[in-house]
Amino acid sequence: MELRYIYRGLGVGLVGGLLAFVFARIFAEPFIQDAIDYEGGRDAAQEALSHAAGLGHAGGGHEEAEVFSRSVQSNIGIGVGMAAFGLAMGGLFVVAYLLVSRRYPGVRPRVLAGLLAGAGFVSLYLVPFAKYPANPPAVGHEETIGDRSILYVTMVAVSVVSLVLAVIAGRWLAGRVGTWNASLLGAVVFFVLVGVAMGLLPPLGHLASNKAEYGTLATETPQPLRDARGAIVYPGFDADLLFRFRFYSVISQLLLWLTIGFGFGALAERLAGEPARVRTPRATTGAAATDRASAGAPSSTAAPSAAG
Template sequence: MMRTLLVRGMLAGLVAGLLATLFAYFFGEPPVNAAIGIEEAGSAAHSQEHAHEAGAAAHQHGGEETLVSRGTQSTIGLFTGVAGYGIAVGGLFALAFAVLHGRIGALRPRLSAALLAAGAFVVVVLVPFLKYPANPPAVGSGETIGSRTALYFGFVGLSLLFGGVAVYAGRRLADRLGGWQGGLLGAGGYLLVMAVCAALLPVVDEVPPEFPGSTLWTFRIASLGTQLVLWTGLGLVFGALAERVLRPRVPRDAATVG
């Protein structure tokens, strides 16, 4: 059973990755292209002022472009990255579903998968995004990329940790107070703790003053929308596949009598 759910989770992740790729191509690539144009224009202006210092960097940047063209990055590269991410997330999603299904309420597989996908989107994507939103090219210093990455994944780790604690606490409270009250208290406690964590962690704001606000927010909305499409597709497709696996089988004799 576990192996079957894992395979179907990865299949659902592949389908969700395809849907997310289409969304990212039509809505995410335009602001990325605009940001790259701004970055290249800034590099050209900088190279005119510091020709000797920027010459080596410009040569290296040009070499990278010859290895993988922008057209390949925005098509095959985009699909490979998003689809691979979807398959990996689909496998982890299937494992989480197998652990939680039937333990947090007597729900049908479709509804369990939908709730799990919604919760995972909030914990893994939305809450970290509110603290450390995605940035397009030309935003952020190359010298701080390591620290920014560490802060982001550290915040994701905290969100996963306290999200798991909230599910456990909400389930225990539901036994005493009822499912509705237990769920609200668990979710409220998670949001409160994460708000405190967000307030304590450093703020990262490296957006240049001259960078167009419309391009920045279009990119961020498209980035969040891509994740929303992926997790929605994953929850719906996996729920449909899991329903077939976990649906109670009626014996042939009983079905004939009925």
């Protein structure tokens, strides 16, 4: 029985990942290309400044040949990546569903799937995104990739642990202040814990490479490139482009989790109803046999009376 749930969870996760890819390919991919174009133009401007200052082609020698073309990266690469991510999230989701459904067998599958999908979206993506949002190419230094990855994973872990502690606190308070008030207090516990973590974890702009280039600005977004006289020779990164990329990234993830929640909820509800439909004909057959036996009993006893 559990395997049937697992297969369905992986299936809806895969479908959700593919739908998220299609959405991102249509709406977010153009902004990725714009960011790549900006990065190329800024590198060329930086190289021209370095050459004018007598530094030769400083900074231009790190370029490497692409293993995969841009077309492959933006189609097959992103598609396979998001499909694999959807499979992973679907597998994680179905494990959580099976564990919670055993604990609360009376909750309707659709409701439970929706609640778990919402919790997954908030804890695994939305809260970490609020602290460390997704960035397109050209935003962030290569030297900070490792630090950024560690900080993001830390924020995900804090968010998940905070959610678990909030649920435990809500269950403990339910018998004392009521279910509704306990749910509100559990939400407060969650936001307090993640708020404290966000305050303690450093902003990405405070990482060493960003501070070395931008000083006290505390940003990882490229600022205007200036020459020795302070004149702007290349603009900073477009704020509208950055906002739209991040906005469509959130919508893409929301689409994934909506697919998992609604899709798995519908499948789980049908699967949970199958045993009842199988048992119904047997129960009807047994009842009919009882009725026939009951109907036959008077006739067998009436026969001697008639004979007498």
